[in-house]
Amino acid sequence: MAAPNMFAPTGPAVELTLDQAKSAVDKMVALLEAPANVALLEQAKATAGEDVMQYMMVVLPTACQILSPCMSEFGFSPDQAGAMGLMQAIEKHRADPDIVAKAKALKSKFIPESLAPMLQQMMGLGGGA
Numbered sequence: 001m002a003a004p005n006m007f008a009p010t011g012p013a014v015e016l017t018l019d020q021a022k023s024a025v026d027k028m029v030a031l032l033e034a035p036a037n038v039a040l041l042e043q044a045k046a047t048a049g050e051d052v053m054q055y056m057m058v059v060l061p062t063a064c065q066i067l068s069p070c071m072s073e074f075g076f077s078p079d080q081a082g083a084m085g086l087m088q089a090i091e092k093h094r095a096d097p098d099i100v101a102k103a104k105a106l107k108s109k110f111i112p113e114s115l116a117p118m119l120q121q122m123m124g125l126g127g128g129a
Contacts, residue, residue, distance in 0.1 A: 014075040016089045018096055025090060025102040027070045032109045037066045041110055052118055063110045
């Protein structure tokens, strides 16, 4: 018997309207700016350093934990797959300059510039937003 595919879609893809995408980004930024969450994320980033694999094993799960209320609110699972789905749903609105600016600010809160190109390529997050 084959092991279940943990990367397989768990249901229909969630689509966000432009207003929902803007609201989601605003809520995620607010969560990431809460003092307790800033400390939690900074500790995770310090632990991972510049090692991309450590980053994926420590920082991304921490960010998912912080963002889980927002992911759930917009219909995404509160895990890394849900985070990727939410970011991809937001990415669909990259023609909107407000979304581009907000998404860039959001990503900068937990993706260091030195690792951004590799992580964006690995996670399919695109480079524009």
